Amino acid sequence: MALAIKATNLSKAYQLGEIGTGTLSRDIERWIAKVRGKEDPFLKIGEANDRASKGTSDIVWSLKDIDFEVKEGDAVGLIGRNGAGKSTLLKLLSRVTSPTTGNFKVKGRIASLLEVGTGFHPELTGTENIYLNGAILGMRKNEIKRKFDEIVDFAGVERYVDTPVKRYSSGMYVRLAFAVAAHLESEILIVDEVLAVGDAEFQKKCLGKMGDISKGEGRTVLFVSHNMSSIASLCNKGIVLKNGQVQIQASANECINYYYNTDKSNDLSAQWLPKQDQVPDPVFSLKQASLVGADFNLINGGAADANSLLYLVIEGDVKELNPAMKIGYELLDQKENIIFSSLSTDCPVDTAPVIKLGMNKIVSEIPIKFLHPGRYVVRVHVSIHHHRWICNPRDNKVILNFELWKSDVPSQNTEESIGIINIDHNFVNTYL
Amino acid sequence: MTNDSLVVEQRWDLDVKPQNSLFSLNLKDVWSYRDLLWLLVRRDFVSFYKQTILGPLWFFVQPLLTTIMFTLVFGTMGGFQTDGLPKPLFYLAGITAWNYFADCITKTSTVFKDNANIFGKVYFPRLIMPLSIVVSNLVRFGVQFLLFLLVMAFYVIKGTDFHVTWAIALFPVVVVLMAALGLGAGMVISAMTTKYRDLAFLLTFGIQLLMYATTVIYPLSTANEKYKWIIAANPMTPLIETFRYGFLGKGSFTWISFGYSSLVTVVLLVVGIIIFNKVEKDFVDTV
Numbered sequence: 217m218a219l220a221i222k223a224t225n226l227s228k229a230y231q232l233g234e235i236g237t238g239t240l241s242r243d244i245e246r247w248i249a250k251v252r253g254k255e256d257p258f259l260k261i262g263e264a265n266d267r268a269s270k271g272t273s274d275i276v277w278s279l280k281d282i283d284f285e286v287k288e289g290d291a292v293g294l295i296g297r298n299g300a301g302k303s304t305l306l307k308l309l310s311r312v313t314s315p316t317t318g319n320f321k322v323k324g325r326i327a328s329l330l331e332v333g334t335g336f337h338p339e340l341t342g343t344e345n346i347y348l349n350g351a352i353l354g355m356r357k358n359e360i361k362r363k364f365d366e367i368v369d370f371a372g373v374e375r376y377v378d379t380p381v382k383r384y385s386s387g388m389y390v391r392l393a394f395a396v397a398a399h400l401e402s403e404i405l406i407v408d409e410v411l412a413v414g415d416a417e418f419q420k421k422c423l424g425k426m427g428d429i430s431k432g433e434g435r436t437v438l439f440v441s442h443n444m445s446s447i448a449s450l451c452n453k454g455i456v457l458k459n460g461q462v463q464i465q466a467s468a469n470e471c472i473n474y475y476y477n478t479d480k481s482n483d484l485s486a487q488w489l490p491k492q493d494q495v496p497d498p499v500f501s502l503k504q505a506s507l508v509g510a511d512f513n514l515i516n517g518g519a520a521d522a523n524s525l526l527y528l529v530i531e532g533d534v535k536e537l538n539p540a541m542k543i544g545y546e547l548l549d550q551k552e553n554i555i556f557s558s559l560s561t562d563c564p565v566d567t568a569p570v571i572k573l574g575m576n577k578i579v580s581e582i583p584i585k586f587l588h589p590g591r592y593v594v595r596v597h598v599s600i601h602h603h604r605w606i607c608n609p610r611d612n613k614v615i616l617n618f619e620l621w622k623s624d625v626p627s628q629n630t631e632e633s634i635g636i637i638n639i640d641h642n643f644v645n646t647y648l
Numbered sequence: 649m650t651n652d653s654l655v656v657e658q659r660w661d662l663d664v665k666p667q668n669s670l671f672s673l674n675l676k677d678v679w680s681y682r683d684l685l686w687l688l689v690r691r692d693f694v695s696f697y698k699q700t701i702l703g704p705l706w707f708f709v710q711p712l713l714t715t716i717m718f719t720l721v722f723g724t725m726g727g728f729q730t731d732g733l734p735k736p737l738f739y740l741a742g743i744t745a746w747n748y749f750a751d752c753i754t755k756t757s758t759v760f761k762d763n764a765n766i767f768g769k770v771y772f773p774r775l776i777m778p779l780s781i782v783v784s785n786l787v788r789f790g791v792q793f794l795l796f797l798l799v800m801a802f803y804v805i806k807g808t809d810f811h812v813t814w815a816i817a818l819f820p821v822v823v824v825l826m827a828a829l830g831l832g833a834g835m836v837i838s839a840m841t842t843k844y845r846d847l848a849f850l851l852t853f854g855i856q857l858l859m860y861a862t863t864v865i866y867p868l869s870t871a872n873e874k875y876k877w878i879i880a881a882n883p884m885t886p887l888i889e890t891f892r893y894g895f896l897g898k899g900s901f902t903w904i905s906f907g908y909s910s911l912v913t914v915v916l917l918v919v920g921i922i923i924f925n926k927v928e929k930d931f932v933d934t935v
Contacts, residue, residue, distance in 0.1 A: 219658055230933060240844065307932075311771035314666055314929040321660040326771075334769040339695040348691055351684035352770055380698070 218323065220404055220436040221286040221309065225318035228279045228304050278304040279460045281318065286453075288323070288403075291430035291437040293451035293468050295444075295475045300457040302440045303408060306330060309438065310406050324403025324436075327353055331408070333393030338382035342373055342392060345381050349396045363399045370425070371395035391418055398425045404436045405429060426450055444472045444519065444621040445589030469623040476517035486518045488596070488614050497606045499538055503575070504531040505596050507582075507616050515618060522584050522622040528594060530578045534571055540601040541571065543578060546609055548593040555587070555636060584620055588638045593617045673925055678773040688780035693787050707791040711747060715740045722865045731867040731898035733810060734803055738896070742864035744796050745891050748789040749826045749884055750855050755781045756834025757851055760842045760931050767932060774928035775921065778835055782827045789823070800895065815894035815901055822887050822894075825913050829883060832916030839920075839927040843934045863888050868900045880905060883912040 279301045286292050294302045307313050309320065310328030335352040336345050346367055350360040360367075368374050371392040373384070381389055407426065423446055430437040430450060441447055447454065447468055454471025456463040464474050488505040509515045510525040520526045528545055544559035560569055560578060569578055582594070594616040595609040607614055697703040715736050722728045723735035730738035756778045760767065763777055803810070841848045862884045863871070871879050879885055886905035893899035 222658075222660075243843075308664070311664060312768055313932045314664065317666055319663060319665040322662040322664070323658070323660055325661075328770060331769045335766050337691055337695055339698045340691060344691070344694065348687045351681070351687045352766065352772060354681070354772065355683075357683040357687075 218288050219285050220288045220290070220323050221284075221320060221438075223282055223284050223318065223320035226279060226282040226305075226308065226315050226320055227277060227317045228301075228308060228313070229275050229277050229316040232276055277316075277460050279308070279315075282460075282462055284455055284462060284465055286436060286438065288436055289430075289434045290453045291439065291451040291468075293447035293454045293471065294438065294440045294457060295447065295454055295471050296457035301460040302457055303330075304460075305457070306406055306408055306438070306440060322404065325354065326404045326406060327397070327400040327402035328406040329353075329397045329408065330406070332390055332397065336381055336389070336393060339380055341380055342368075342377040342384075345392070346377075346396055349393065350400075353397060353400055354402065355400060359401060367392075367395045367399050370398065370421075387418070394418075394422055398422070398429070402435070404438070406438045408440050409442065423450065444475070444619065448472055448589070448621050448623060472519075472621060472623075473516070473521075476519040485616060486514050486618060488616055496533075499536045499600065500532055500534055500541060500598055500606050502530070502532045502596070502598065502607055502614060505529065505614055505616060507594065507618055518617065519619045519621060520584055522587060522589065522620050524623075526582045526584045526618070528580045528582055528596075528616070530580075530596060532576055532578075532598070534573050534576055537571065537573060538600055540603060541598070541606070542601050543571075543596075543598050545580070545597065546595045547582065548595065549636070550591045552593075553636065555592075585640055586637045587620055588636075589621050591617060591619050673921060674773055674775075678775050678779070681772050681776050684772060685776050685780050685783065688776070689783045689787065692780070692784035704791055707788050708795050711740060711743050711792050711795060714743050718743070718865055728866050729870045731869060731892075733892075733896055733898055734808055737799055737803055737808075737810075738867075738892070739865065740796050740799055741892050741896060742862075742888055744789070744792045745822075745826060745888050746859055746862065746864045746884070747792065748785055748823075749830045749887075750859070751785045751788065752782050752827055752830025753834040753837070754851065754855060755785065756831055757837035757841065758848065759834070759838050760927070761845075761848075764932070767928075775924065778831055778838070778924070781834075782831050786823075786827065796895075811897045812895055813893055813897050815890055817894070818890055818906075819894055822891050825910060826884070826887055828917045829887075829909075829913045832913065832918075832920035835920035835924040836916065839923040839931075842927055842931040858882070858884075863899075867892075867898065883909045885909075 282301075282305070294305065296302050306328065307330070308315050309322075310326060310330060312328075312330070333349065335349055337348065340348065343364075346364065347357065347360055351357065368377055371388070371394070373388050373392050376384060376388065381392070384392070405426075426437065426439070427450055429435050437450070439447065439450055451468040453466070454468040455465045456471050456475050458478075463478070464471060466474070486507040490502060490504075506529050507515050507518075507520070508527050508529055509520065512527070515526065530543060530545075532543070534541075542559045542561050544557065544562075546557040547555045549555055558580065560580070563569075569576075595612065596607060596614040596616070597605070597609040598607040599605045693704075697706060700706060718739040719735045723730065723739070759777050759781065767774065767777075837847055837851060859865075861879055861882050863879065868876070868879060868885060868889055886901075886909040889899040890901050890906055891899075893901040
């Protein structure tokens with residue numbers, strides 16, 4: 217298939233620090249160098265974008281010699297930490313700023329959504345803002361007129377179209393703004409993390425709309441998000457950026473795996489170890505709790521694929537056998553709803569693990585395939601039943617967390633289903 | 649690699665490079681965004697009088713009060729000559745024309761700073777913004793010009809002795825020249841203030857000072873011989889003189905000065921567009 221975007225040696229340098237008198241003298245120096253046909257003296261000493269270490273130069277390369285190609289109809293997810301250059305790349309592609317070196321070629325019209333509601337004027341009514349915002353995003357008036365009803369319908373603000381948007385609730389405002397952008401008819405759509413706004417239901421609606429755009433209408437989409445689940449569900453291709461350079465360019469699932477594998481900066485803790493100062497319990501002392509994957513290694517960067525396996529491993533030293541001792545865990549979602557609570561004694565007697573004196577290592581599979589993508593917390597608890605806590609989950613002492621994402625599995629549904637859990641179920645037609 | 653030769657020649661619609669040639673002005677791009685221009689003008693106009701009772705009538709207030717002030721201060725107390733014309737009419741003519749130019753230049757000169765937010769998020773030909781400013785102000789000018797016509801009609805009914813001349817036919821040209829002059833100079837200044845804002849401070853009072861070097865509150869005919877050349881060198885002077893000459897029959901109109909003004913305007917406009925186009929590409933990084 218033909219290419220939609222092709223970038224060669226694309227770089228962008230930014231100047232650090234304030235612009236003041238010192239900048240003027242340097243500008244003059246640069247200008248003299250340019251007039252004499254020499255290379256820019258300040259660009260040469262630039263270095264890769266590593267925010268943590270203080271560099272020696274005032275010039276920093278947000279992007280350095282990037283090469284990539286995007287095929288027509290691809291949905292490409294841009295993955296990387298904050299400061300990896302994702303936003304700079306989007307800015308370049310949306311032509312908000314120009315590259316320092318290199319170039320890129322584009323086939324078709326580009327519409328970019330770096331922010332929702334750019335150019336909305338608070339005093340103007342919903343209708344007026346739809347037209348204005350549409351035109352700013354590059355739509356012709358007739359195009360907007362044709363899509364007007366669809367936009368209003370999608371945003372669900374029909375009653376308010378003649379009211380100034382300053383009287384809108386922030387949710388309505390964002391919905392309207394996204395609705396305008398979602399109805400752009402450009403061949404290429406560039407989307408920054410604008411979906412981080414609005415309520416969960418609307419976010420799903422937006423993701424669904426984006427899915428329609430890329431899968432249904434076959435348009436090219438470039439999408440930046442920190443949410444791997446939405447990248448996995450929306451995109452078929454991915455690009456991983458780090459310090460302004462392309463790490464890999466592959467399928468979305470490969471990219472997500474690569475990102476989780478190499479980027480340990482996640483705040484997700486897949487392992488819990490006791491601290492020195494904890495007083496050991498006379499009956500049981502917890503030595504370690506960890507989340508491991510199918511290969512029994514700690515999960516990569518705290519992320520688990522819902523189409524794979526996830527185990528909770530609890531290791532502890534039993535000093536005194538007590539038949540009332542129960543080991544278990546609770547699974548909580550991001551909003552701290554307990555999805556389920558499970559105990560080692562829940563299993564039938566013949567399959568329940570037998571606790572022995574000394575070190576025990578109890579393994580339990582967490583049924584992640586029934587979960588929606590997102591962040592989850594595992595709280596380990598140990599107790600002497602009806603007597604006392606050895607490890608109270610309410611203390612939030614032994615907690616592990618992981619991020620669940622779903623490698624792309626073909627389904628007719630582009631939207632996530634509703635509900636706390638995500639049952640993997642069948643529908644069968646029995647042809648009466 | 650062998651596949652490469654089979655690939656059909658790729659067609660590209662756009663090639664973005666660090667630097668384009670100085671004269672690739674993308675005027676075609678501007679044309680395709682003309683709907684945006686009108687919508688921006690509409691926005692400016694509508695948002696100006698939202699939640700007011702008098703609405704667009706507020707456009708009248710400023711020139712009216714300024715005229716009364718000038719009549720009192722310069723006309724009555726200062727005893728400035730007005731070429732034998734009724735003082736309010738003389739001042740109003742100058743103020744109406746001058747305001748248009750001054751509004752164009754001041755608003756255009758801060759266009760990057762004012763719109764940094766939009767410019768930083770979405771691409772459209774940046775030239776649309778200053779153009780919309782000039783057209784928005786044209787609406788304002790139109791309303792104020794109406795006021796001028798009303799005052800003129802009042803004096804005609806009163807039987808004051810003045811008459812329009814053939815130069816009234818130059819009126820559309822004068823308006824276009826004023827707009828172009830404000831736009832051109834404004835764009836040059838705007839391009840120069842994206843990185844260093846010093847010039848922006850100069851502009852606010854510079855425009856006020858420039859008004860005194862233009863024939864707004866006195867006719868060119870009464871200007872001091874020694875300094876007359878400075879006033880005549882100001883490209884706005886011939887435009888205001890032509891405006892007065894056309895509508896009120898008094899003023900120093902010569903084709904040479906008018907031609908001079910036109911030439912300066914065209915040069916400034918072209919230079920302005922070129923500089924503006926050069927700066928717009930990455931001003932977002934420095935503004």
